[in-house]
Amino acid sequence: MxxxxxxxxxxxxxxxxxxxxxxxxxxxxxGCFAExxxxxxxxxxxxxxxxxxxxxxxxxxxxxELLAEALMVEHGEALNARMERLVAQASxxxxxxxxxxxxxxxxxxxxxxxxxxxxxxxxxxxxxSLSRTIRQRMRDYLCQILAIHAPGLxxxxxxxxxxxxQQLMKAAVALQNEQPASLRNAAQAQLRRALANxxxxxxxx
Amino acid sequence: MxxxxxxxxxxxxxxxxxxxxxxxxxxxxxGCFAExxxxxxxxxxxxxxxxxxxxxxxxxxxxxELLAEALMVEHGEALNARMERLVAQASxxxxxxxxxxxxxxxxxxxxxxxxxxxxxxxxxxxxxSLSRTIRQRMRDYLCQILAIHAPGLxxxxxxxxxxxxQQLMKAAVALQNEQPASLRNAAQAQLRRALANxxxxxxxx
Amino acid sequence: MxxxxxxxxxxxxxxxxxxxxxxxxxxxxxGCFAExxxxxxxxxxxxxxxxxxxxxxxxxxxxxELLAEALMVEHGEALNARMERLVAQASxxxxxxxxxxxxxxxxxxxxxxxxxxxxxxxxxxxxxSLSRTIRQRMRDYLCQILAIHAPGLxxxxxxxxxxxxQQLMKAAVALQNEQPASLRNAAQAQLRRALANxxxxxxxx
Amino acid sequence: MxxxxxxxxxxxxxxxxxxxxxxxxxxxxxGCFAExxxxxxxxxxxxxxxxxxxxxxxxxxxxxELLAEALMVEHGEALNARMERLVAQASxxxxxxxxxxxxxxxxxxxxxxxxxxxxxxxxxxxxxSLSRTIRQRMRDYLCQILAIHAPGLxxxxxxxxxxxxQQLMKAAVALQNEQPASLRNAAQAQLRRALANxxxxxxxx
DNA sequence: TATGAATGAGGTTTCATTCAT
DNA sequence: TATGAATGAAACCTCATTCAT
Numbered sequence: 001m002x003x004x005x006x007x008x009x010x011x012x013x014x015x016x017x018x019x020x021x022x023x024x025x026x027x028x029x030x031g032c033f034a035e036x037x038x039x040x041x042x043x044x045x046x047x048x049x050x051x052x053x054x055x056x057x058x059x060x061x062x063x064x065e066l067l068a069e070a071l072m073v074e075h076g077e078a079l080n081a082r083m084e085r086l087v088a089q090a091s092x093x094x095x096x097x098x099x100x101x102x103x104x105x106x107x108x109x110x111x112x113x114x115x116x117x118x119x120x121x122x123x124x125x126x127x128x129s130l131s132r133t134i135r136q137r138m139r140d141y142l143c144q145i146l147a148i149h150a151p152g153l154x155x156x157x158x159x160x161x162x163x164x165x166q167q168l169m170k171a172a173v174a175l176q177n178e179q180p181a182s183l184r185n186a187a188q189a190q191l192r193r194a195l196a197n198x199x200x201x202x203x204x205x
Numbered sequence: 206m207x208x209x210x211x212x213x214x215x216x217x218x219x220x221x222x223x224x225x226x227x228x229x230x231x232x233x234x235x236g237c238f239a240e241x242x243x244x245x246x247x248x249x250x251x252x253x254x255x256x257x258x259x260x261x262x263x264x265x266x267x268x269x270e271l272l273a274e275a276l277m278v279e280h281g282e283a284l285n286a287r288m289e290r291l292v293a294q295a296s297x298x299x300x301x302x303x304x305x306x307x308x309x310x311x312x313x314x315x316x317x318x319x320x321x322x323x324x325x326x327x328x329x330x331x332x333x334s335l336s337r338t339i340r341q342r343m344r345d346y347l348c349q350i351l352a353i354h355a356p357g358l359x360x361x362x363x364x365x366x367x368x369x370x371q372q373l374m375k376a377a378v379a380l381q382n383e384q385p386a387s388l389r390n391a392a393q394a395q396l397r398r399a400l401a402n403x404x405x406x407x408x409x410x
Numbered sequence: 411m412x413x414x415x416x417x418x419x420x421x422x423x424x425x426x427x428x429x430x431x432x433x434x435x436x437x438x439x440x441g442c443f444a445e446x447x448x449x450x451x452x453x454x455x456x457x458x459x460x461x462x463x464x465x466x467x468x469x470x471x472x473x474x475e476l477l478a479e480a481l482m483v484e485h486g487e488a489l490n491a492r493m494e495r496l497v498a499q500a501s502x503x504x505x506x507x508x509x510x511x512x513x514x515x516x517x518x519x520x521x522x523x524x525x526x527x528x529x530x531x532x533x534x535x536x537x538x539s540l541s542r543t544i545r546q547r548m549r550d551y552l553c554q555i556l557a558i559h560a561p562g563l564x565x566x567x568x569x570x571x572x573x574x575x576q577q578l579m580k581a582a583v584a585l586q587n588e589q590p591a592s593l594r595n596a597a598q599a600q601l602r603r604a605l606a607n608x609x610x611x612x613x614x615x
Numbered sequence: 616m617x618x619x620x621x622x623x624x625x626x627x628x629x630x631x632x633x634x635x636x637x638x639x640x641x642x643x644x645x646g647c648f649a650e651x652x653x654x655x656x657x658x659x660x661x662x663x664x665x666x667x668x669x670x671x672x673x674x675x676x677x678x679x680e681l682l683a684e685a686l687m688v689e690h691g692e693a694l695n696a697r698m699e700r701l702v703a704q705a706s707x708x709x710x711x712x713x714x715x716x717x718x719x720x721x722x723x724x725x726x727x728x729x730x731x732x733x734x735x736x737x738x739x740x741x742x743x744s745l746s747r748t749i750r751q752r753m754r755d756y757l758c759q760i761l762a763i764h765a766p767g768l769x770x771x772x773x774x775x776x777x778x779x780x781q782q783l784m785k786a787a788v789a790l791q792n793e794q795p796a797s798l799r800n801a802a803q804a805q806l807r808r809a810l811a812n813x814x815x816x817x818x819x820x
Numbered sequence: 821t822a823t824g825a826a827t828g829a830g831g832t833t834t835c836a837t838t839c840a841t
Numbered sequence: 842t843a844t845g846a847a848t849g850a851a852a853c854c855t856c857a858t859t860c861a862t
Contacts, residue, residue: 037244037327037328037329039330040244042834042835043835043836044835044836052843054844055839055842055844056842056843058836058837059842063836064837121326122242124245125241157395159388160388160392161395163388163392164376164392164395164396167380167396170379171369171373171375174375175372183365183368186362190362190365190366190369191369191372193403193406194402194403197399197403197406198398198399198402201402218824219823222824222825222861226825247851247852247853248854249851257826257827258828259827259853259854260825260827260828260854260856261827263854263855264824264826268854269854421845423846424845425845427840427845427846431847446739446740449654449740452830453832454832463847463849464849465835465848465849466846466847468834469846469847472833474832532652533652534650534655535654566801567805569801570798570801570804570805571805573790573802573805574786574806577786578786580786584785585778597774597778599775600772600778600779603813603816604779607809607812607816608809608812608813611809611812633821658857658858667823668824669823669824669857669858670823670825670860671821671822671823673857673858678857
């Protein structure tokens with residue numbers, strides 16, 4: 001929150017350089033984590049990739065874990081922004097379009113934040129709290145969307161349904177790894193269909 | 206010449222004692238991997254948990270990676286056995302029952318093979334070949350089931366559909382972590398519904 | 411991109427402290443290798459002998475092998491310097507003096523670089539490339555000296571003759587281990603004689 | 616000494632099998648030591664190469680060191696046999712032929728006992744006593760040959776001269792590694808010449 | 821006797837983190 | 842502040858040797 005600063009110009013040179021440094025470090029970390037996973041990524045390589053010294057890295061992120069958390073926070077904020085946009089537009093879409101948008105949103109997100117999955121999977125090496133928070137908040141957004149799209153849904157079914165939709169989003173992300181592209185596209189079309197079916201059945205209840 | 210022993214797979218047990226050891230080691234490894242993930246689990250702890258010395262562990266599994274692979278092979282075989290049973294019975298079930306069985310099968314499987322997910326997620330630290338083999342074979346089984354259950358499905362849609370079903374199975378496994386139990390059960394019920402819907406839509410095509 | 415640091419040669423020192431460390435480490439390594447041979451020497455002992463931590467050692471020499479190679483390079487350069495001095499002076503010496511100088515040069519060299527022999531003998535544990543390079547260059551120098559001293563020698567005989575002289579140098583080094591001193595001195599006198607004889611026969615051809 | 620038994624037939628089957636075992640083990644050990652050096656060779660691989668179990672190996676050679684010593688003893692005896700033959704024939708040869716025979720003897724010997732050099736070089740991991748004994752005995756033989764060939768040589772010069780000849784033998788062995796063959800042959804011819812020169816100078820004194 | 825399992829000290833190597841300049 | 846050196850616990854793995862069957 002404190003780092004929301006949409007006008008970096010006008011800052012003192014130190015601050016500006018600091019900002020750039022932090023950005024470079026986070027980007028390097030994201031790349032390393034995505035490629036090797038949290039455990040196998042090393043602080044030394046992250047610093048090198050960012051063109052910084054190891055000491056510099058530790059000045060901004062006193063711990064590997066804190067570095068990962070900073071990334072997770074970034075990820076979480078970006079995800080929230082996307083979800084808010086979805087919520088705002090959801091009422092204007094029919095079931096088919098909603099399904100398509102949800103899936104596309106996630107697939108795109110993963111391309112921009114390649115380390116998100118890796119950090120999410122680093123259970124056991126990373127405290128689960130942040131990860132859980134992000135997941136929960138995401139469910140909240142999905143609840144909102146479902147409330148709009150399936151107003152007849154019983155209150156008690158809202159959250160379980162959101163959980164299922166969330167799993168389908170994860171599935172969309174997972175399918176992005178598939179080769180060849182033709183198979184991947186066909187599978188994603190099927191997934192869209194499964195999601196649309198499910199959303200329709202919720203709306204009809 | 207006949208006795209090349211530098212096989213990369215490690216010595217396989219030839220006495221009863223050896224077989225027991227290997228079983229204990231695999232079980233301990235499964236526990237450690239499940240709890241901490243592949244990277245964070247240590248060979249020392251695995252050996253200790255099995256009541257064996259570190260040297261004993263390395264006699265049978267010359268590498269942490271090879272140990273994981275042995276577990277994966279075990280997992281794969283157990284999974285195949287389950288899938289074959291499903292295929293054999295599938296024709297006797299209606300859509301609802303098929304969905305329920307598929308989900309139950311996976312949820313049960315995870316309880317017996319807790320390290321399966323952890324090892325599957327250890328991409329980057331583990332060669333993906335085995336993991337891919339298991340996934341492919343599992344898709345083959347799902348294709349068989351779908352061919353039985355949705356005979357009208359176009360041949361080209363069979364595999365993509367199987368991939369989607371596979372992702373839903375994974376979702377079922379993931380949901381098993383949820384707390385409290387009431388929420389988990391509700392979510393699994395919803396997932397069953399989503400799967401049944403999807404299977405029905407395939408069968409009607 | 412510009413800052414690839416995963417060079418296989420290890421970080422090279424950039425501060426004064428680092429240079430001193432590297433020197434101390436190389437010296438300690440030389441002692442250990444000389445006393446125990448490449449295989450039996452341990453990185454732990456080398457670090458301790460240099461008053462450094464094991465981590466420090468590995469920062470500059472990421473591998474025992476690389477450490478040995480660094481020493482070999484040092485040895486090679488020192489040897490080259492000596493050989494160049496010999497070449498420069500060779501024309502002013504008669505056969506007797508040349509023989510004496512060659513032998514003395516090598517005996518002295520061994521005292522200053524005690525690990526040279528040990529590392530040269532570590533074939534099988536060490537890639538032979540460096541060792542071969544040094545040997546070849548040394549032969550080149552000997553060829554130059556022989557060309558000066560035995561100008562009538564057929565071109566095709568130059569290199570084989572240099573190889574024999576090289577072996578005689580090695581013999582001189584080996585004889586330095588002999589006890590008691592009186593026997594050693596007598597043997598070295600004989601070796602000088604053998605070398606002088608051989609050089610004379612080359613010059614007369 | 617006790618194992619000199621030129622009629623293995625007629626022995627009890629146990630003894631015979633034991634003999635074969637020991638021979639196979641020694642041969643395997645020789646190969647391993649030659650290829651990897653004393654330190655890098657492992658008891659496990661030696662046993663495997665001999666088609667024996669590790670326990671069997673230890674029944675005959677309770678220690679890696681003792682195994683090496685047994686080989687050294689074998690080497691020493693074979694060397695003695697060759698030297699004795701040389702001594703017996705030496706008086707009938709002129710200088711040229713003596714030089715050629717000495718060199719050929721050693722070059723051949725190395726081909727039959729490939730581990731000899733490796734074990735000789737394993738200083739620091741192996742007690743030097745055996746190695747020294749062999750070397751001394753070999754010098755004794757060379758002294759005998761020189762006494763025959765250069766009867767005028769002062770008694771005090773005999774042993775130093777033998778030491779030099781010994782070093783030239785070692786040189787002959789070392790040159791056997793050289794490639795290509797043409798260069799190797801030329802170098803060995805030069806070495807023969809150097810040795811002949813030296814022997815002649817001793818004989819003339 | 822023969823075999824294969826068991827042992828564990830010790831070696832190499834890694835890497836998060838701290839420190840001094 | 843920025844940099845690179847220093848640290849050492851701890852990981853992986855090896856292998857000579859011993860033991861039980």
